[in-house]
Amino acid sequence: MRFLKKKYFSYFVPFFVMLFFAFFEAVFFVQGNKDIFLISLLTCFTFYFSVFNPKRLNILFIFVIGVFSDMLLFFPLGFQSCILCLMAFFAYLFKRSLLSLSFKGQWAVFCGVLLVVSLSGLSLLYLTQSKSVSFLLFFANYLTIVLSYPFIASFCAFINQKTGANG
Amino acid sequence: MGNKFFRLQRIKEQLKRFIALAFALFSAFLFIVSTHSKALIFEKISSASREAVSPVFDVVSTPFEKISEKMEAFQNYFNVYEENKKLRLENKALKGWQNKALSLMIENKELAHVLNYQKDLGTPSKTLPVLAEHHSIFSHSLVLAGGENKGIQKGNILLLNGALFGHVIEVGKTTSRALRLTDYFSRLPVFVGDMKEPAILMGDNSDEPDLVALPEETSLKEGDFVFSSGVAGVYPQGLAIGYVKKTKDGFKVRLMENKNNIGFVQVVDFGTSGLIENTCLNKEKE
Incomplete structure (x- = not known):
């Protein structure tokens, strides 16, 4: 694992992890013939890295990952970027208080932020495309992301530890 | 003095980050609006990305298809009774349609003969x-x-x-x-x-x-x-x-x-x- 600590390589690790996950998510939904969720699980990664490793996940990376995800899922280009940037914005906003909270506290803040971001996504969808989502799908989407957060956060913490990120 | 300098530095950094975020959000919004207008450039980007990713999708799809098939077979196992009942009803209806189709086929043949109808040469x-x-x-x-x-x-x-x-x-x-x-x-x-x-x-x-x-x-x-x-x-x-x-x-x-x-x-x-x-x-x- 020593190569992970090399300066230039470790700088791009969060970016490549998220890029891989965007691809994995697209394959799961598209090839599994599932109803594609409006809000991606990438929001968990964005939130965690924006709080604990902001230097290695800058805005440009978030924007590019969003566009890549949109391309794979045939969403209007920029939609996921908008959602992820909003997530990063809230993460930066609450960063100082989040760092002093326990994991349960961080999770609770994430739930609140995700709700605001999801509702903003819905409004954006309605404003730009005149489309609405069924409540059930929205709730399933929200619940899945909330329940996935602890697993994704543990995975991100592992990456931070292995790449020697200092937050 | 030093404390004040570091505080200023931090505020400056935060400000930079928020400006970058606002710019990214604005660009993303512009992207959405432009995509909605169906500009040719976005169609080209979408087409090129699909071309690049499709071979990988093709390879990765195999295990997903297998899992999907297995799950469907598993679900069918529990629905056998209901499915059988539905199929019996459908079969009954189809027999009626079969008779109707046969009589229509004969009628169609006769009419085609009377009208000297030339069959469509087919489309590629x-x-x-x-x-x-x-x-x-x-x-x-x-x-x-x-x-x-x-x-x-x-x-x-x-x-x-x-x-x-x-x-x-x-x-x-x-x-x-x-x-x-x-x-x-x-x-x-x-x-x-x-x-x-x-x-x-x-x-x-x-x-x-x-x-x-x-x-x-x-x-x-x-x-x-x-x-x-x-x-x-x-x-x-x-x-x-x-x-x-x-x-x-x-x-x-x-x-x-x-x-x-x-x-x-x-x-x-x-x-x-x-x-x-x-x-x-x-x-x-x-």
Whole structure:
């Protein structure tokens, strides 16, 4: 694992992890013939890295990952970027208080932020495309992301530890 | 003094970050609006990314297909009784249809003989494998394993078991993208029932598209047959689509072919491709 600590390589690790996950998510939904969720699980990664490793996940990376995800899922280009940037914005906003909270506290803040971001996504969808989502799908989407957060956060913490990120 | 300097530095850094975020958000919003206007550049970007990713999708799809098949087989095991009951009823109905079809076949043969009817020489068609299916709030579309290399053109029509299924909207070198009838952007002029009442079949990203623009005093009833009208010249007339379903809010259409996990589709060129191409070019010029 020593190569992970090399300066230039470790700088791009969060970016490549998220890029891989965007691809994995697209394959799961598209090839599994599932109803594609409006809000991606990438929001968990964005939130965690924006709080604990902001230097290695800058805005440009978030924007590019969003566009890549949109391309794979045939969403209007920029939609996921908008959602992820909003997530990063809230993460930066609450960063100082989040760092002093326990994991349960961080999770609770994430739930609140995700709700605001999801509702903003819905409004954006309605404003730009005149489309609405069924409540059930929205709730399933929200619940899945909330329940996935602890697993994704543990995975991100592992990456931070292995790449020697200092937050 | 030093403390103040570090505080200023931190505020400066935070300000920089928020400005970058605001810029990214604005760019993303611009992207969304531009994509919605269906600019040619975005179609090209989308087509190029699909071309690049499709071989990987193809390889990765195999285990997913296997898992999907196994899960379906497992679910079927619990539905055997219900399924059997349904099949018996369906079989009974089909026997009635069989008799009707036989008498119609004989009648058709006689009429064709009387009118000296020349059979259609046929339209060029290709059967293409489906690389990926998209079901989302934004699109109900398919990625087909064939593009310019297989002679596919924008506007070619997709048939599944003889029923109209969608049409090709983007063509790349080795892949193409087709819109299903259920897609939000799909609009199709149709005739309904024996009276040939005109209507528009409008996709809404649900499994059953809406029937809109019906005449004011309509005599539609549940189960009426829906087929393409050929109005506007994009789709030919008489292609089977589905049956009318009455709901609280109006009329929907139960499509004849609306399954997922499609292996292959038939792509037919009815000679309407040029028409669509010209319309797109005119739009670009504007």
